[in-house]
Amino acid sequence: MTQDKEQGLAEVREKIKKLLVEELALEDWTVETIADDEILFGQGLELDSLDAVEIVVLLQRHFKVDIPDNEMGREIFYSVDTLARHVHKNLNPGDS
Amino acid sequence: MESHPPMTTRADATGRHRKRGNRLGFWFFKATIRLFGLRGAYGLVHLVCLHYLFFDRQSVEATMAYIRRRFPGRGYMARILGVYRILVNQGKSLVDRYYLISGLGTFEYEVQGYDEIKRILKDSDKGLVLLTAHVGNWQVTMNSLGRLDNTVRLLMRPEDNAAVKETLDVYPHGDKVKTISTASFMGGMIECAKALDNGELVSIMGDRIYGADWTTARILGAEARFPHAAFTLAAATERPVVVVLSGKISTKKYSVDLSHIIRTRYTSRKDRQKDIEKWVQEYATILEEYSGEYPYQWYLFHDIWAGAERQAPPPGHGGDGS
Numbered sequence: 001m002t003q004d005k006e007q008g009l010a011e012v013r014e015k016i017k018k019l020l021v022e023e024l025a026l027e028d029w030t031v032e033t034i035a036d037d038e039i040l041f042g043q044g045l046e047l048d049s050l051d052a053v054e055i056v057v058l059l060q061r062h063f064k065v066d067i068p069d070n071e072m073g074r075e076i077f078y079s080v081d082t083l084a085r086h087v088h089k090n091l092n093p094g095d096s
Numbered sequence: 097m098e099s100h101p102p103m104t105t106r107a108d109a110t111g112r113h114r115k116r117g118n119r120l121g122f123w124f125f126k127a128t129i130r131l132f133g134l135r136g137a138y139g140l141v142h143l144v145c146l147h148y149l150f151f152d153r154q155s156v157e158a159t160m161a162y163i164r165r166r167f168p169g170r171g172y173m174a175r176i177l178g179v180y181r182i183l184v185n186q187g188k189s190l191v192d193r194y195y196l197i198s199g200l201g202t203f204e205y206e207v208q209g210y211d212e213i214k215r216i217l218k219d220s221d222k223g224l225v226l227l228t229a230h231v232g233n234w235q236v237t238m239n240s241l242g243r244l245d246n247t248v249r250l251l252m253r254p255e256d257n258a259a260v261k262e263t264l265d266v267y268p269h270g271d272k273v274k275t276i277s278t279a280s281f282m283g284g285m286i287e288c289a290k291a292l293d294n295g296e297l298v299s300i301m302g303d304r305i306y307g308a309d310w311t312t313a314r315i316l317g318a319e320a321r322f323p324h325a326a327f328t329l330a331a332a333t334e335r336p337v338v339v340v341l342s343g344k345i346s347t348k349k350y351s352v353d354l355s356h357i358i359r360t361r362y363t364s365r366k367d368r369q370k371d372i373e374k375w376v377q378e379y380a381t382i383l384e385e386y387s388g389e390y391p392y393q394w395y396l397f398h399d400i401w402a403g404a405e406r407q408a409p410p411p412g413h414g415g416d417g418s
Contacts, residue, residue, distance in 0.1 A: 025365040049309065050368060053285045053332040060293055066286070073281040 008092060012063075013084040019058050020080075024051055037081045044079070052077060059083075065090040126194050134195060134347060141187030149180050154397075159183075161399040165316035166391055181392040189344070189395075193235045203348050205240050209355030213338055216357075217246060223292040225330045225337045226299040227358075229383055230395040232342030233350060238273055240342075240352040247296045248273045251284050251325070253306055278306060285329055292333045299340070300326040302379055304398060311373055312404045313380035320380070320400040327375045331360040331368075337375070339382050343390035356382045 017031045029045065038044045041052070055077070059065045065087050067073045076086040128137045149156060156179050163170070163178040170178070195201055216224065223246060228237065241248060252275055276284045276291065276298070288298045305323045312319045330337045339356035358378055362368050387394040 027365065049282070049285075050328050050332070052282055053289065053328055056282070056286050056289050057293075057332045060289065066290065069280040069282070069284070069286040071281065073286065 005088075005092070009084060009088045012088045012091070013080060015062070016080055016084050016087065019062060020045065020055070023058055024054060034080060036084075037079050039079050040077055040083070055083075059087060063087050063091060125191055126198055129191060129195055129198070129200055134191065134201075137191040137195075138188050138347075141184055141191060145180060145183040145187050148183050149176070155183070158398045159396065161401055162316075162394065162396045165318060165401070166387075168317075178392065182395065185344070185392050186395045189233045189393075192233055192344070196235050196239065201348075203236060203239075203350050205236065205350055205352055206345065207240050207352045207354065209338075209353060209357075210240070210243070212357065213354055214244065216336060217244065217295070221295050222333070222335055223294065223296045223298060225292070225326050225333075225335055226297050226340045227302040227326045227337050227379060228299055228340045229301070229303040229387075230397075231383070231387055231390060232344060232352075232393055234342075236350045237340055237342045237352055240354075241297065241340075242272065244297070246272075247291075249288065249291045249296050249298045250275045251278060251288060251298060251300045252276070253278050283309075283325065285325065288329050289333055292329070292335050298329065300329070302326060302339075303383065303396065303400060305400075311376045313373070313377040315380040315384045315400075318401050319404040321402075321404045322376050322380060322400070324372050324376050327358075327360050327372050330358075331362055331371070334361070336360070337379075339379060341383070341386045343386070343393050353386060 013036055014031065017034045020026060020034070021029055021031055024047070026045065034045070040047050040055075047055075056067050059067060067076055067086070076082050125137055125140070128140055132139075156176075159179045159182050160175060163175045163182075167175065167178060192203065196203065213224065226241075226248070228234070238248065250273065276287045278284045280287070288300075291298050300323070302322060305321050309324055309328070310321045311324045313322055314320075326337055329335075337358040337360060338354055339358065340352070340354055342350055342352045345351050358375055360371070360375055362371050383394075
């Protein structure tokens with residue numbers, strides 16, 4: 001993995017964390033307190049299905065990236081990192 | 097009449113849904129309409145519905161749950177008659193549907209609220225959430241929406257898709273009506289969000305729950321269960337919910353009501369549950385009033401009040417993303 005890719009991925013992760021905190025109004029979390037591999041649903045951020053729909057919309061709106069409507073979608077929704085990797089891959093298709 | 101699925105479904109004891117109606121039955125009604133006209137076919141419906149009244153116990157019991165609350169002072173025989181009237185009206189609705197899609201004739205529509213929807217769609221390149229119910233006639237409603245240029249996406253269970261496709265294949269606006277399956281990750285919400293973003297209309301049935309996400313609201317004097325997917329989708333995408341209801345006024349005339357628009361925006365994260373409950377209650381109140389105008393045209397072949405006294409699961413519980 002190149003340094004550029006790592007840096008790009010880190011930037012996407014930060015943007016996603018910021019979106020989650022601000023748009024989902026996560027009162028107990030800040031960008032700094034969310035770990036890169038923070039789990040989204042059930043544990044970690046403890047998001048629910050209402051949040052899931054909002055995240056789909058946020059990703060479409062801010063990155064023009066869709067979440068596949070299948071099992072892969074479930075894997076992408078596992079953590080901040082899996083979400084960021086999906087977004088980064090779609091923004092930089094040549095990097096994968 | 098089942099609104100999204102063209103054939104009525106009913107849940108058996110295991111929760112599975114069986115179809116009432118089949119191709120042969122539809123062919124028979126179609127032939128009857130050709131031979132004897134609409135009124136002749138309606139006459140036949142009265143006989144067929146006697147069969148359902150005597151032998152379709154599940155539907156009769158579920159409909160009775162509605163009739164009991166709609167007409168609390170009525171005795172048993174009057175309530176049975178009420179169930180029969182509902183069965184007959186549903187049969188007539190099926191006849192009307194085939195009359196319409198067979199191109200044998202058309203119906204007159206009295207549409208309320210059309211201009212406001214047109215205005216909302218004109219002001220944005222995004223779509224709308226249509227919240228329907230098992231009231232009136234789905235084809236008639238779709239026909240009235242056919243005047244809009246937007247594609248309509250029906251959110252439905254996969255087992256209903258094949259049946260709907262059969263109808264849409266011969267339906268005049270079929271190319272503008274497509275389906276989204278609930279059997280995908282997140283119950284089709286991702287596709288729904290995309291459709292709204294593309295300026296399409298997403299139609300969701302509001303008076304029958306299929307999954308885990310539901311909320312209770314008071315209707316006809318008691319708490320009942322309603323799905324809340326339409327509202328969570330609308331709130332996430334910041335699009336309004338248009339309640340779509342229809343009723344048969346006379347043999348060749350329907351009323352379509354699009355005038356109720358519910359705006360959804362969460363007041364705060366911690367109050368989302370309350371917000372959803374408020375929106376669902378608003379819908380339930382609209383439905384109660386509208387079905388009061390057409391009391392024998394609400395085809396509720398399942399008991400929405402059953403199990404509602406239990407605490408409703410919080411929104412998101414059992415959700416697909418969790």
